[in-house]
Amino acid sequence: MSSNSFNPFAMAQRQFDKVADLLDLDAATRSILRDPLREFGFAIPVKMDDGTIRVFRGFRVQHNDARGPCKGGIRFHPQETLDTVRALSMWMTWKCAVVDIPLGGGKGGVICDPHDMSPGEQERLCRGWVRQMAKNVGPLSDIPAPDVMTNAQHMLWMLDEFEAIHGAKYPGFITGKPVGMGGSLGRTEATGYGVMFCLREALKLKGLRPDQTTASFQGFGNVSQYAIQLYEQMGGKAMAVSCWDQHDQTSYTYLKKGGIALEELRGITDRFGGIDKAKARELGYELKPGDAWIEQDVDVLVPAALENQINAQTVDKISKRVKFIAEGANGPTTPEADAVLEKRGIFVVPDFLANAGGVTCSYFEQVQCNMNYFWDKDEVLGKLDQKMTAAFIAVSDLAAKKKLYMRDAAYVIAVSRVANACKDRGWV
Ligand code: NAD
Numbered sequence: 001m002s003s004n005s006f007n008p009f010a011m012a013q014r015q016f017d018k019v020a021d022l023l024d025l026d027a028a029t030r031s032i033l034r035d036p037l038r039e040f041g042f043a044i045p046v047k048m049d050d051g052t053i054r055v056f057r058g059f060r061v062q063h064n065d066a067r068g069p070c071k072g073g074i075r076f077h078p079q080e081t082l083d084t085v086r087a088l089s090m091w092m093t094w095k096c097a098v099v100d101i102p103l104g105g106g107k108g109g110v111i112c113d114p115h116d117m118s119p120g121e122q123e124r125l126c127r128g129w130v131r132q133m134a135k136n137v138g139p140l141s142d143i144p145a146p147d148v149m150t151n152a153q154h155m156l157w158m159l160d161e162f163e164a165i166h167g168a169k170y171p172g173f174i175t176g177k178p179v180g181m182g183g184s185l186g187r188t189e190a191t192g193y194g195v196m197f198c199l200r201e202a203l204k205l206k207g208l209r210p211d212q213t214t215a216s217f218q219g220f221g222n223v224s225q226y227a228i229q230l231y232e233q234m235g236g237k238a239m240a241v242s243c244w245d246q247h248d249q250t251s252y253t254y255l256k257k258g259g260i261a262l263e264e265l266r267g268i269t270d271r272f273g274g275i276d277k278a279k280a281r282e283l284g285y286e287l288k289p290g291d292a293w294i295e296q297d298v299d300v301l302v303p304a305a306l307e308n309q310i311n312a313q314t315v316d317k318i319s320k321r322v323k324f325i326a327e328g329a330n331g332p333t334t335p336e337a338d339a340v341l342e343k344r345g346i347f348v349v350p351d352f353l354a355n356a357g358g359v360t361c362s363y364f365e366q367v368q369c370n371m372n373y374f375w376d377k378d379e380v381l382g383k384l385d386q387k388m389t390a391a392f393i394a395v396s397d398l399a400a401k402k403k404l405y406m407r408d409a410a411y412v413i414a415v416s417r418v419a420n421a422c423k424d425r426g427w428v
Helices: 008-023 027-034 082-098 119-133 152-166 187-205 222-233 262-266 277-282 290-295 335-344 357-371 377-402 406-424
Strands: 038-047 053-064 070-077 104-111 142-146 214-218 237-245 250-255 286-289 300-303 324-326 347-349
Touching: 008 027, 008 082, 008 335, 008 406, 027 406, 038 082, 038 119, 053 070, 053 082, 053 119, 053 142, 070 082, 070 152, 070 357, 082 104, 082 357, 082 406, 104 119, 104 142, 119 152, 142 152, 142 357, 187 222, 187 300, 187 324, 187 347, 187 357, 187 377, 214 222, 214 290, 222 237, 222 262, 237 290, 250 290, 277 286, 286 290, 335 347, 347 406, 357 377, 377 406
Parallel strands: 070 104, 070 142, 214 237, 214 300, 300 324, 324 347
Antiparallel strands: 038 053, 053 104, 237 250, 250 286
16 A cells, blocks of 8 residues: 555665664574565456446555464455555564564455445455465464455454354454454544554653643544544544545645544544535635644644655655654655654654554454453543553663654563563574
């Protein structure tokens, strides 16, 4: 899901190589961690509503399962690529390790655009994906979840197909299910809230409170909307959001004097996180080009849409006022931009720490499914806060102690945990 010139897997490997050098990892450990353990690519024939058959391309990559079953979402996107899935699966390994949950890293995808597909066609695509992967995924081996353009309904269709194939109930096979059908309360909020738990702690380190800050967000989907919700509850002011416009096939930034109004914008946003332009204008929003979100004169930037957004071309557009970046998206910042951010002393909460709230809550969902006993929302979000805060403090303490950039400190913790698990199992 990336332009031809940007390869997220090459970037994930560069990030890994830097940490492998820092940790002085031996050749075998580098080799097992630098590439996925297993990869699957397959065709999914789907009968369309008009009677024709379309063949979609599906993927699943299992990067590493030394610490537990692979875990990671399935993304539906027209520009999905195997290298994107590889990168995301690797980041999942580090994400589960940095928050210290007993899971490994995996990721899946399908090259498709659900905007152009009826619910029936989407259901048949979900069932087709599971039919291709049923032998190689499962609650004890690899547990999928939603990602960009997939949701609770898609997960339930996938669960239903998996259970039909295996002839029993396996609620722990997939997470992000609807509440009441094996889903956990708090899962919808979890990723965005997790980003904000981390930002709250980062601000605290610098002697600031959220109510003394303003922020600009890229994306207005699941992660961004709930990040804004908690940020506003903590007293922060969201000044701008950007999103993709399906009709114009481009992105726009939405701004309003005095800050955006979350509920008002939610009311005119579709289920893919696209804001209705005409209605936004009626409500007094100013529309700017898609990349204007990054140029805002705010204290905090929250990239929460796509990878490769803060890069060599865009990093210099960041205002001098920006002191914090909390990465909701996976891979939003390239190594070239990282070097500039580090030099400028911008405090970065790196993606696989900042957005680990989703997988942490998915892990809670599995635990609840295994017990067949479900916690109330406050209990889930309280446990999430504890896990995210503990992970943030471990990373920021190491960064301070060893004078490391936050991303490198998070990598040092995560990679050493996975490397040790590989060693302890006798793999390397
Ligand atoms: P989503 O599909 O709900 O929303 C994506 C948003 O990004 C939409 O508002 C869309 O319009 C916007 N967008 C797409 N292209 C854009 C562009 N070029 N410019 C500006 N905005 C654009 O997705 P999500 O679940 O919110 O995920 C966002 C990011 O967070 C992804 O990188 C995803 O991998 C990552 N993430 C999500 C979760 C989760 O639990 N949902 C967990 C961890 C990481």
